[in-house]
């Protein structure tokens with residue numbers, strides 16, 4: 647029996663290190679230690695053995711059992727380490743590689759066209775001395791409506807369908823005009839800034855309307871600012887963005903926070919002004935509402951309207967992207983389809 651035990655030990659030691667996965671390790675364990683396993687098979691002969699043999703074989707068998715258990719634990723740890731290492735090898739990425747290096751299985755990413763145009767506009771305004779401001783997506787009634795001359799009973803609240811929180815005091819901002827209020831609260835005039843960001847409206851989507859889209863707010867407050875200053879900045883912006891002459895028209899527009907208020911429309915670049923689904927067959931796309939800041943708004947922002955005045959505008963960034971890249975449906979922009987986004991890599 648002792649000799650059989652030695653042979654079994656030799657066989658075990660030779661094969662245990664060849665095990666490379668958890669399933670074969672489990673099977674191997676039951677082959678040796680299971681009820682009908684190889685060790686018990688040898689020990690069956692113990693029943694008819696003498697006490698001395700029982701003693702010596704029993705001790706050797708226990709020792710062997712312990713060796714098997716320890717070896718299996720060690721081998722299991724080795725298998726697990728090998729598994730982790732091979733996973734690491736497969737998913738290893740060199741973060742120093744640039745996107746011109748083709749790596750199998752890796753795709754070079756790019757910027758979303760809205761981000762690209764936002765940065766471009768920020769650069770244009772920075773070069774004209776504007777600051778860049780930010781504001782929260784979750785706003786309160788005061789910053790989104792009240793301070794912008796839209797009291798609770800004002801019918802203009804219905805112009806923008808609002809996602810309200812259940813407390814009915816907070817909301818997802820419906821426009822970036824709240825950044826005007828936050829800008830006035832944080833700065834002493836004179837100042838000029840732009841504030842880009844995401845805005846949310848509870849409205850049905852179509853080729854030119856999304857529920858979550860992007861605007862870029864602009865505000866300039868100083869002494870004796872005029873409509874001529876406003877038009878100058880808007881024209882500079884559009885000629886820099888489109889790098890060509892585009893037809894625009896200015897018409898009166900109503901927004902409670904500006905007086906007078908204007909709608910600056912751009913001739914639809916998708917159809918060249920002949921009419922399509924983006925411009926709703928009108929040939930014009932509403933792009934840039936603007937106007938002279940209402941005295942009530944300055945007052946709510948802590949600024950004396952007797953001493954200071956200014957202009958403000960709210961540019962629709964998604965529609966600007968559509969005009970710039972001739973995209974005929976706004977829903978492509980946030981579809982999450984990589985084939986679409988990958989076309990806009992350069993900045």
Ligand code: FA5
Pocket residue numbers: 806820821822823847849854855856857859860861901904907932933934935936937958959960961962963964965976
């Ligand atoms: C406003 O949101 C005003 N806060 C803009 C403003 C600022 C006026 C400062 C005067 C002074 P309006 O709701 O028109 O205005 O939206 C501004 C621009 O956002 C539109 O011209 C359009 O380009 C874009 N826009 C509006 N609704 C959507 C929508 N559902 N999907 C995509 N773009 C939209």
